[in-house]
Amino acid sequence: MATRTAAQRRTDERAAYDAYLATCPARQLLDRISDKWVSLVLNALADEPLRYRDLNRIIAGVSQKMLTQTLRALERDGLLTRTVTPSVPVRVDYELTPLGRSLLPVMASIKAWAECHIEEVQAARGDYDRGAAAACE
Amino acid sequence: MATRTAAQRRTDERAAYDAYLATCPARQLLDRISDKWVSLVLNALADEPLRYRDLNRIIAGVSQKMLTQTLRALERDGLLTRTVTPSVPVRVDYELTPLGRSLLPVMASIKAWAECHIEEVQAARGDYDRGAAAACE
DNA sequence: CAGTATCCCTCATGATACTG
DNA sequence: CAGTATCATGAGGGATACTG
Numbered sequence: 652m653a654t655r656t657a658a659q660r661r662t663d664e665r666a667a668y669d670a671y672l673a674t675c676p677a678r679q680l681l682d683r684i685s686d687k688w689v690s691l692v693l694n695a696l697a698d699e700p701l702r703y704r705d706l707n708r709i710i711a712g713v714s715q716k717m718l719t720q721t722l723r724a725l726e727r728d729g730l731l732t733r734t735v736t737p738s739v740p741v742r743v744d745y746e747l748t749p750l751g752r753s754l755l756p757v758m759a760s761i762k763a764w765a766e767c768h769i770e771e772v773q774a775a776r777g778d779y780d781r782g783a784a785a786a787c788e
Numbered sequence: 789m790a791t792r793t794a795a796q797r798r799t800d801e802r803a804a805y806d807a808y809l810a811t812c813p814a815r816q817l818l819d820r821i822s823d824k825w826v827s828l829v830l831n832a833l834a835d836e837p838l839r840y841r842d843l844n845r846i847i848a849g850v851s852q853k854m855l856t857q858t859l860r861a862l863e864r865d866g867l868l869t870r871t872v873t874p875s876v877p878v879r880v881d882y883e884l885t886p887l888g889r890s891l892l893p894v895m896a897s898i899k900a901w902a903e904c905h906i907e908e909v910q911a912a913r914g915d916y917d918r919g920a921a922a923a924c925e
Numbered sequence: 926c927a928g929t930a931t932c933c934c935t936c937a938t939g940a941t942a943c944t945g
Numbered sequence: 946c947a948g949t950a951t952c953a954t955g956a957g958g959g960a961t962a963c964t965g
Contacts, residue, residue: 668902668903668904668906669903670828670831670899670902670903671828671832671846671847671848672848672849673848673849674848674849676906676910677902677903677906678824678849678902680902680905680906680909681824681827681828681898681899681902682824684898684901684902685822685823685824685826685827685898686822687815687818687819687822689822690818690822691807691808691818694807695808702926702927703926703927703928704926704927707927709808710808711808711809711810711811712809712810712811712815714958714959714960715927715928715929715959716929716957716958716959716960717957717958717959719927719928719929720957720958726916727912727913727916727917728909728912728913729908729909729911729912729913729915729916730909730912735927738926739926740926740927741926741927741928741965742926742927743926743927743928750905750908750909750912753901753905754901754905756897757894757897757898757901760893760894760897761818761821761822761894761898762807762818764821764890764891764894765807765814765815765817765818765821766805766806766807766814768817768887768890768891769805769813769814769817771866771887772817772865772866772867772887773813774866775864775865775866775867775887776864776865776866778866779863779864779866780864839946839947840946840947840948841946841947844947851938851939851940852939852947852948852949853938853939853940853949854937854938854939856947856948856949857937857938872947875946876946877946877947878945878946878947878948879946879947880946880947880948926965927964927965928963928964928965929962929963929964929965930961930962930963930964931960931961931962931963932959932960932961932962933958933959933960934957934958934959935956935957935958935959936955936956936957936958937954937955937956937957938953938954938955938956939952939953939954939955940951940952940953940954941950941951941952941953942949942950942951942952943948943949943950943951944947944948944949944950945946945947945948945949
């Protein structure tokens with residue numbers, strides 16, 4: 652087993668994890684990162700570390716609970732670091748790790764796609780609701 | 789107002805949609821596509837149209853309800869088409885639209901990222917749960 | 926400032942049974 | 946085959962109040 656090259660090992664690992672399988676850890680990871688708060692937090696941290704209050708301000712509508720919960724999960728998963736500066740008052744900074752940064756392009760793409768294609772989607776919804784089937788006749 | 793060029797209008801529209809704003813339609817679209825079933829369905833349809841039962845088989849663990857619900861939402865949003873062949877028994881095929889296909893690279897990236905980085909994430913979780921702070925001392 | 930703790934409720938999801 | 950209908954469960958998430 653130890654005779655496999657790194658490349659071979661990586662190939663094996665790719666095959667070993669299949670997000671289509673409900674029991675696969677990769678599926679659970681997919682579930683976790685397929686979360687609106689995750690994409691918003693990672694996008695917010697794209698350019699620079701941010702303090703808790705900054706994140707709370709940038710991501711409009713997020714509750715303290717969900718923001719804290721999301722940040723803790725991302726910290727545990729190794730996607731960002733949490734740095735406490737014991738001043739008065741306390742200061743806490745969040746910053747992406749290299750692992751988190753590797754996910755950033757994907758998260759940025761999702762957000763960009765949503766912003767760029769919302770009008771097409773809204774038009775499609777209009778057609779659908781007005782009865783696209785009848786119109787095709 | 790009508791004197792703006794198409795390019796200007798598009799620029800304005802880009803600025804007008806900001807997924808960070810809770811009230812923005814783009815935010816709601818982001819919420820919708822940030823869904824594990826959406827990413828799995830779109831990935832499954834990447835190469836070819838599929839029948840309902842094929843999707844149900846490929847995406848292990850999805851319930852009839854969630855699969856149908858997800859497919860309907862994606863159809864309404866114009867990301868895929870639903871084609872009924874009135875044979876006996878009925879045959880229904882799902883196929884990505886160009887709009888759905890434009891989202892495909894992103895969805896494929898998410899799934900690939902989860903499968904490729906799950907081990908790093910699991911390692912990070914282990915460190916976190918064992919008390920990474922203590923270990924750094 | 927940056928949380929934690931608590932209550933509460935809606936909605937998302939799964940399981941099951943039925944149908945054109 | 947490809948759904949729809951119904952019920953049951955609990956996790957997601959908001960509001961509020963409190964704390965180091």
